[in-house]
Amino acid sequence: MTPATAPYGTWTSPIDARLVAAHDGHPEYVGTVGQEVWWTEPRPTEGGRRALMRLRPYGTGPAESVLPEPWNVRSRVIEYGGRPWAGAERADGGPLVVFVHHPDQRMYAFEPDHPGAAPRPLTPLSPVGEGLRWADPVVLPERGEVWCVLEEFTGPRPTDVRRVLAAVPLDGSAADDRARVRELTDGADRFVTGPRFSPDGRRVAWLAWDHPRMPWDGTVVRLADVTDAGTLTDARAVVGGPDESIAQVGWGADGALLYAGDASGWWNLYRLDVDAAGAGGGSTNLCPRPEEFGGPLWKIGHQWFEPLENGLVAVLHGLGSPRLGILDPRTGELADTPGPWTEWAPTLASAGTRVIGIAAGPHRDYEVVELDTCTGHTLVVGAEHTDPVDPAHFPEPEARVFHGPDGREIHARLYPPRNPAHRAPDGELPPYVVWAHGGPTGRAALVLDLEIAYFTSRGIGVVEVDYGGSAGYGRAYRERLRGQWGVVDVEDCAAVARTLAEEGTADPARLAIRGGSAGGWTTAVSLTSPLTEGLYACGTISYPILDLEGWATGETHDFESQYLVSLVGRLEEHPDRYRDRSPLHHADRVTVPFLLLQGLDDVICPPAQCDRFLAAVAGRGVPHAYLAFEGESHGFRKAETITRAVEAELALYARVFGFDRPDVPPLELAE
Known part of the structure; x- marks a missing residue:
């Protein structure tokens, strides 16, 4: 069939918002x-x-x-x-x-x-x-x-x-x-993970850390003996500290302690003989590589390695996207798992010689995958991916490295428009939307995402930016954001957008930015910062941080209540920094339309911040829409909410970029 010629943004697609909502989320916590x-x-x-x-x-x-x-x-x-x-x-x-x-x-x-x-x-x-x-x-x-x-x-x-x-x-x-x-335990540590028992059941180990550090800043491994009465004695820190992040701890089959720590600047897998530790014995890096064998501990119980009964260790490792490998800790040899999966979620389990994980790829959603370590064969055992539409409507992503101020590298994933039934008129450049991920200590995964395909199959390109501060590229890359949140992330997203425009990939007049949570912050700052003046035509801001001072003084939950100490600096030492970077205090700089999405039950980024921002924007003649959802918290989980949010975002782009989308309700914009 000869593709029909139609402007970017107007293409028809079988991927509707209800389909996106039905496939939102993925399996977790395999065991x-x-x-x-x-x-x-x-x-x-x-x-x-x-x-x-x-x-x-x-x-x-x-x-x-x-x-x-x-x-x-x-x-x-x-x-x-x-x-x-x-x-x-x-x-x-x-x-x-x-x-x-x-x-x-x-x-x-x-x-x-x-x-x-x-x-x-x-x-x-x-x-x-x-x-x-x-x-x-x-x-x-x-x-x-x-x-x-x-x-x-x-x-x-x-x-x-x-x-x-x-x-x-x-x-x-x-x-x-x-x-x-x-x-x-006595509660002396502000944060702890669950216990990990030694093979003989006589010891347990766990992770602990305290404010103002986040777990990717500094953690310790605590070790204790288990008495016959079921109490813990002689609890002590055996490895880690304020400047070393331990992402996971476990036990090898030989009774040695295993942990993923970043003392080398990368989360690598280490072995510690706890009996020899007190006698001067140290840790051994089992596979020294400039790769990550761990990640940011955003959820208690995330897992990047799984010791096996035969002494081998299943590991997730890589630069950016993690892959599954089997490590021989005696030799350091590492054999990777074959298959179409380029991204493995931080959850692993085992039964005998079988390793089970959750994996996805550019053309596959997350599915439960089993590896037989004896044969090397893999098998999908749960949540098996099936194409809901012709996969020709899925984008063909490209991993790219861009360059920002001072020539620094910026990792990103590019998703160009793609639809087998349509082509654009000669000479037309597509609109592009910059996606800023959450965290900000997070990362964009190179996997099939129907929300991305929803836009690319309609002729709107997407680029996901792993701005400075993102995980997956070593500690130095993560720490680019230290004290620079609202600067480095904004500059890096802008550098990617400008490069796409300069090289002729994207239409410079039709660039947008969007994100949720910390990505919502980056989006809002990008619409109010002189660093990006005139760059973006609009933005979609979801459950964002908009007021740093409010967020630092009681408007968020305990886990992140002191996150800004590393991201921005201490409030009492840098009050001007908190005010100067907050979108709330620069609402007068917003000149382009925006869509604001918020869950009313959100305790991480509360709707009160949206209320204050909207009050500051009101009456300034800036077209905007605010959609607030009952029963939703931080991130949307209900199908009806996801459907409405996706359609509203497309309606914003249709209105701003100047194309017609009769398949979605029009977005009413206030001024």
Whole structure:
């Protein structure tokens, strides 16, 4: 079929916003219970809940959701959450599984093979602040307990909170009695991860850090002995510190401690003989490379390596996008897994010689993948990708390196317009939208994203920018943003946009920028900064930070409440910096249309900041729209919300870039 000639932005596409919403999110938190594989999976059309999936062994059937609506398996520890479930195999009665239910944040026990069994609560509710929350559990049937992270609010403010390792009885006796929860640590550390038991069960290790550091700034590995009575003794820090980030800790089959640390400037995998450590023994880098074998710990329980029974270690590693490899710690040899996957999520599990992870690629959504380390064969075992439309409508992405001020490198992913049924008129350049990722200590993944395809299949290009400060490229790249948030990120996005225009890839008159959370901040600053004056024709700002001073003085959650110390500087030392960079105080500089999207239940970037910004913009003659969504928090999970947001963004571009889109409702812009 000969493609029809039509202007960029007007192309028809089978990828509609409802399809985008139905495929939003991806599986997380894979684990094994005996030979079974379990994970959580999004359900946008079921109110945005997370389903708990079970795959029985040996090809006995497809994966099944073990809990019906409205059960929602998601933890709110540190607000971004953490591993919300764990299970244990039993000789009789099938598996025992515990999970956190999102609406009440209680932990429940469930025996899926007991006929008529329903989840039973293990933990109590609390009337104080945001209550009690749990994450990163380990089920110990022999002790009759679950060991996990307890986050407990002690007052009404978001920073009135403490975190400890705790033991919860499996008999349900703590369901109405907080005193039945045993605290295993003293709460001296502001943040902790869940316990990791040594192979003999006599020791546990975990990560800890304190304000004002974030976990990618500096963490320590704490080690303690486990007594017969189930208490911890001789807790001590064995590695890490304020200037070394440990992303994960675990144990090798030989009883040595393994951890992913960045003492070399890269998160590499290390081995520590804990018995020799006190006698002058040090850590050994098992595979020294200028690559990342870890990542930013945004969720408690993220995992970049998995020790295997035979002494090998499954690792995620790479520059930018991680891939799965099998490392021999004795020789340092590393063999990568074949297959079409270019991106592996930070979650791994194993059962014998099998390694299970969650992976995606430029033409595949995230799916649950199993590797047989004996044969090297891989198999998709869950959430298998199927093309919802002809894949010719998907973009062909390109990883590129741009250059910013002083010649610094900027990593980005370019998604040009692509549609088999259309071509643009000769000489026309496409509009492009710069996507700024969240975090800002985050990264854009080079994977199939139907939201990107929604725009590229209509003739609108997308470029995702891993601006300075992004993870995946070593500590020095991450620390470019130290004290420079609102400068380096804005400059790098602008440098990419300008280069695309100068080289003739993008129409310089039809450039836009968009982002959510920290990306919303970068977008808003880009619309108010002299560094980008006249560059962007419009912007889409989602659940953003707009007022640094407000965010630093109680308008966010505890986890990020001192993040700005590293990103901007201490407020008491740099008050002008906080004011000068905040979009709230430069609303008079906004001259182009924008769309503002916000969840009304967001406690990370609260809607109060949007309210103040809109009040400052009102009456200045700048066309804008504000869509606020009930029941949505930080990031949108409901299908109807995602559909409305995607269509509104396209409607903004249609209006600003001057093309007609009858397939979406027009966007009413106020001034």
